[in-house]
Amino acid sequence: MTEKNVVTAIHDTLLDEMKRDDRVLVLGEDVGARGGVFRVTMGFVDEFGAERVIDTPLDECLIAGVGIGLALDDLRPVAEMQFADFIFPGFQQIVQEAARIRYRSNGDFGVPLVIRAPYGGGVHGALYHSQSIEAFFAHVPGLKVVVPSTPYDAKGMLIQAIEDPDPVLYLEHKKTYRLIKGDVPDERYTVEFGKAAVRREGSDLTCVSYGLMHHYCVEAAERLAKDGIDAEVIDLRSIYPLDSETILESVAKTGKAMVVYEDNKFLGVGAEVAAQISEHALFDLDAPVVRIGGAHVPAMPYAPTLEKWFLPDVDRIEQHMRKLAEF
């Protein structure tokens, strides 16, 4: 067991997986000599050579499309999108090709491709270095979309993603990279997709979130606990497959639910979670489902005042949690 932050856990896991299986290779912009702009592949090119650590041209469509080709030939590519905000030139390859190849070939072909993408705000990244992209991709059958929020999950879910026979979008919240630390077992293990984690048990309300917001929700719940309000906090970990069961079980117990996410609120993950609750647990509810998400503005702005306005923080979450508890 070693204490690590999220980015170190990802780095170490990827390194181990590449040592273990020479079918695993990485490709992306600046992943070679630079070791990735967030240093996830630091030292890889010296360890494995440029053939396995491919510095690609500045072309995200190429990164996705070549990654698909590598996967079709039975390699286990791990592609890096430098920032999730830049994934869109690859949208067609990911959505029309990677996601649909198994289905359209009647199961003849599969695409065991992992696409890593640092996402999320609160890092002064403004419009084009802060985006949340999960809703675009979780909408597409054929893709799996996961968001580990702890170093433990970062490791177990990355190994799971590499082993997965289908394309996995593995989202890494940039602010958690160095902020969130935790114990990581030294041995190899996987964290199954589609299993949410109940990080804090409680009986007064259910709070569902993922990524950075999950940590804010835990903090807000701890504040409430001082006043005797007991919130159950669920970390989704995986957007698709979505663990509705854990959510519904919790709601059956608490009767109140809120969803917190930093993506634009409209048609985001919170909309699906709220819909699942309303379809399957309406009569368990003692209050309307609360959604806390980003405003319907194009993206997170730069100036600290503007960024703070956009991004849900612990205070805002606490406020809504109290209101819901008191409903």
Place this chain on the structure above:
Amino acid sequence: MSKDLHTDLGLKEEDLIEMYRYMLLARFCDERQWGLNRQGKAPFVVPVSGHEAAQVGSGWAFEKGKDVFCPYYRDLALMLVAGLTPKDVFLGLFGKKDDPSSGGRQMPAHWGSKARNIITGSSPIATQCLHAAGIAYSKKYKKQDAVVGTWFGEGGTSEGDWHGAMNFAGIHKLPLVFVCENNQYAISVHESKQVAGSVHGRAAGYGMPGHLGDGNDVLESYRLVKEAVDRARAGEGPSLIELRTYRFYSHTSDDDDRTYRTKEEVDEARKKDPIPRFEKYLRSVDILDDKKVEEITENARTQVAEDAKEAEAADFPDAIDAAKHVYADLEVE
């Protein structure tokens, strides 16, 4: 064309007869599927007629079972060379359960078959070129003796995916051959509005050789692509081969080419039909005579007619199968 041209190219008499037979099979499949469409039995057809020489010639340069095909939708004749049968073509046309490409999931002409090294394709243009680049990189990485071919029209050379694939192939000197079947029209848009400069000229920008050939000449198509395949196999990197040809029918059965090109132009192009042209060569070198032509033609016609009939009578997929194969390990609702 010299009398010994095919010998110079290393092609034997059996090769030539097979190539001729494949061209005929493709043409007859096309005529049959077009007819079935007009009878209301096949909702959608992508015709191949006119492209047979470019496809059979280029396809013949690859080694089946070893090399990899990343085709586009027009490649019916190429697919026959790669190992699909006319029956497979018609199973796909009707959307039948045993359609090897997709089990009736995709529109016709969206080819794919893992067993035959034909990589599954989609409708968006030139996406397959990047898959070809990735596969070629993998072959090089694994030090496998395999060459990858990818086929597309001149319209495809406008897509970013195509340029990305050319760039990546050039940078890494991949065992990859780009084959452009330039029929001068991307649906209705003429080459003059599609391509600045020339298709084969674009190769220079990606550090690879680019060659232009007559796509109505099966032996020239073979020669140019074979040189490129040999080059790729020898580790000397990718090439771009532009084969100029013409499509005799509309883009698809849902298109009407009379809105953008004249009947005279089409009639003129039909005079350069690659099949009679190849037949003439084969007669000139005494490989074919009237009797052999009649025999091959009749056999091909009969096979196509029977295969079409069998495919028409085959089962559709079960409705419930529509929920299968979204993921390898997850059921969906």
